[in-house]
Structure formats: C-alpha cells, structure tokens
Amino acid sequence: MSEPDPITDLDELATAERWMKAGREVAIATVVETWGSAPRPAGSHLVIDEQGNLAGSVSGGCVEGAVVAEAMDVIETGKPRMLDFGVADETAWEVGLSCGGRIRVYVERLG
Amino acid sequence: MDPHVLKKLNLERASRRAAIVLTDLGDGRDRLIGEGDEVAGDLGEALASRFRSGKSGIIAHGERELFANVHLPSPRLAIIGAVHICQALAPMARLAGFDVRIIDPRTAFATPERFAGFDLAADWPEDALKSRPLDAYTALAAITHDPKIDDFAISAALEAGCFYVGALGSRKTHAKRVDRLTEAGLSGEQIGRIDAPIGLDIGAASPGEIAVAILAKVVEALRSRGEVGNG
Numbered sequence: 001m002s003e004p005d006p007i008t009d010l011d012e013l014a015t016a017e018r019w020m021k022a023g024r025e026v027a028i029a030t031v032v033e034t035w036g037s038a039p040r041p042a043g044s045h046l047v048i049d050e051q052g053n054l055a056g057s058v059s060g061g062c063v064e065g066a067v068v069a070e071a072m073d074v075i076e077t078g079k080p081r082m083l084d085f086g087v088a089d090e091t092a093w094e095v096g097l098s099c100g101g102r103i104r105v106y107v108e109r110l111g
Numbered sequence: 112m113d114p115h116v117l118k119k120l121n122l123e124r125a126s127r128r129a130a131i132v133l134t135d136l137g138d139g140r141d142r143l144i145g146e147g148d149e150v151a152g153d154l155g156e157a158l159a160s161r162f163r164s165g166k167s168g169i170i171a172h173g174e175r176e177l178f179a180n181v182h183l184p185s186p187r188l189a190i191i192g193a194v195h196i197c198q199a200l201a202p203m204a205r206l207a208g209f210d211v212r213i214i215d216p217r218t219a220f221a222t223p224e225r226f227a228g229f230d231l232a233a234d235w236p237e238d239a240l241k242s243r244p245l246d247a248y249t250a251l252a253a254i255t256h257d258p259k260i261d262d263f264a265i266s267a268a269l270e271a272g273c274f275y276v277g278a279l280g281s282r283k284t285h286a287k288r289v290d291r292l293t294e295a296g297l298s299g300e301q302i303g304r305i306d307a308p309i310g311l312d313i314g315a316a317s318p319g320e321i322a323v324a325i326l327a328k329v330v331e332a333l334r335s336r337g338e339v340g341n342g
Contacts, residue, residue: 043167
C-alpha cells in the first residue's frame with residue numbers, strides 16, 4: 001500500500017490496522033443497532049487512538065465527541081462498553097441525535 | 112476486537128471476498144467468517160441470509176446477542192474512455208467507495224500521467240474485459256463517444272447484468288446506438304436498461320458536472336438494487 005492520503009483514504013479499518021502496527025492504542029466503535037432516521041447504518045465504524053485521533057464515523061458528527069470520551073476509558077480498562085444515543089436523552093448523555101433517531105454503539109479495544 | 116481478526120478481515124476485503132465479523136456483545140469475543148465457511152444450525156442460516164442481503168445487524172443466538180458486521184466486496188465502476196470527463200469521474204467515484212477501472216485503447220488518452228494511481232488499461236474493451244470480466248457488482252459508463260469502442264463494452268455489460276450501464280451521447284446518437292445493438296441481437300428489455308443520455312438531468316455542462324450527474328445515477332442504481340457493501 002502506498003503512503004496514505006487523508007482525503008482519499010476513507011477506509012477506517014485499514015487505518016486501525018496501520019495505527020496498531022505503529023504501536024498506537026486503538027479503540028473501535030461500531031453502530032450495532034439503529035431506530036428511526038439514524039445517519040449511519042449498522043456496521044459503521046469510528047476508530048479512535050489514545051491521542052483522540054479519529055477515522056470513520058458513527059453519526060453525522062452529533063455523538064462522536066461523546067464516543068471519543070468513552071473510548072479513552074475503554075482503551076485504558078480494556079472493557080468493552082455499549083452506548084445508547086437518542087434524541088432528548090439529556091439525563092443519560094449530554095448529546096443526542098438531531099435527526100430524531102436512536103443508535104446503539106459498541107466500543108471495544110483493539111487487542 | 113482481536114488484532115488477528117482485523118488483519119484477516121482487511122486481507123479478505125483487499126481480495127474482494129465477502130466476510131462477516133461476528134462479535135458476542137456479552138463477552139466481546141469475535142471471529143471472522145468467510146462466505147462459504149461451514150456454520151451449523153440456525154446461526155449458519157442467519158449468517159447466509161446476512162451474506163445475501165449485505166445488511167449488518169444483531170442475531171439472537173440462544174441467550175447471547177451476536178453482532179454480525181457484513182463486509183461485501185465494494186462495487187466497481189468500469190469507465191470506457193480515458194477522456195476529460197473520466198479525469199473527474201474516476202477520483203469522485205473512488206471517494207464514493209467504488210473500485211475504479213479505466214479502459215481506452217487510444218494511447219493518447221490512456222496515459223499513466225493523466226490517471227496516476229488508477230487501474231488503467233490501454234486496450235480494447237474486448238481484450239481488457241477478458242482479464243477481469245464484468246459482473247452484477249459492477250457499473251459501466253461508456254463515455255468515448257465512439258461506437259467502435261463503446262458498443263462492445265455496452266453489450267458485454269448488459270449480458271453480464273451490470274447494475275448500471277450508461278452511455279454518453281445525445282438522444283440522436285443513442286437512437287443510432289439502439290439500432291446497432293438491436294441488429295447485434297440484444298433484446299429491447301436489455302437495451303432499455305441503458306442510461307442515455309447519460310447521467311441525472313441536472314443541466315450538467317462541464318466535465319466535472321457531467322461526472323457528478325453520472326455518479327448520481329450509478330449510486331441510485333446501486334442503492335435501489337439493495338445494499339451492496341457497507342462502506
């Protein structure tokens with residue numbers, strides 16, 4: 001594979017492997033369930049390293065910040081977590097999906 | 112995720128083989144299942160159905176909740192004609208997730224300099240398509256404007272059941288093409304599948320705009336035939 005280009009290289013799983021090989025700690029977040037008008041389908045990934053670098057997406061940008069914060073804990077403890085995001089779910093999470101959908105995101109450490 | 116699973120998955124994807132990552136949401140264990148791998152019982156059937164639909168989702172398996180992430184080969188776009196429009200269409204299609212292949216026997220157009228980093232064949236479609244035949248996961252855009260080059264590729268795409276077949280040219284040009292293809296033995300139904308004049312009608316004028324119009328129709332065709340690949 002040639003040098004990665006941040007604009008054309010949209011493959012987050014290839015990015016995850018590259019980061020891992022470079023010795024970076026990596027967490028993988030995956031949309032496992034959606035209800036209503038969710039922005040990204042089940043199976044979509046957001047890949048996060050211990051510095052907070054991102055690749056991919058699990059929403060249109062609405063919940064990525066919260067997922068990154070959780071991913072930091074997951075990287076540290078190695079324990080996977082399930083996150084629920086919905087609209088007007090202010091007590092559980094400070095962020096919600098403006099589109100009105102609901103998603104479940106599974107966050108796990110790579111390795 | 113097990114690093115070996117990720118490595119194997121990326122290898123399968125690079126080789127254009129379908130694979131499912133099956134994750135137990137209870138204990139976090141995962142494994143990779145290739146299409147055609149033997150999995151017994153209800154789970155085997157559930158996985159086979161996931162391979163067919165291409166949709167990822169949760170499978171209830173006894174007490175356990177399993178997440179099946181389906182990775183089908185990414186769709187391909189074959190562009191016949193290394194022309195100006197192609198210089199815009201090829202990178203746009205790549206960004207949209209397509210494996211792009213460019214075919215044009217005219218060596219003045221098909222130069223590595225104009226298409227650095229792309230799969231480029233400076234051959235006639237008759238020859239280039241032998242090494243990598245068209246299939247149902249492939250779209251074909253014929254944009255040379257030259258029947259000697261376009262016609263064979265269009266016929267081959269219709270015969271192969273490509274999910275999209277588009278051909279550049281005005282209504283008048285297309286009417287002549289329809290006559291030629293009919294004479295060559297293609298059915299009216301097959302010929303009716305050709306998107307011509309090519310692309311979504313957005314009044315596109317420049318090569319870049321025409322590329323947008325073509326790509327819009329390709330994506331529409333892909334998504335209306337069911338999910339193929341999931342980014």
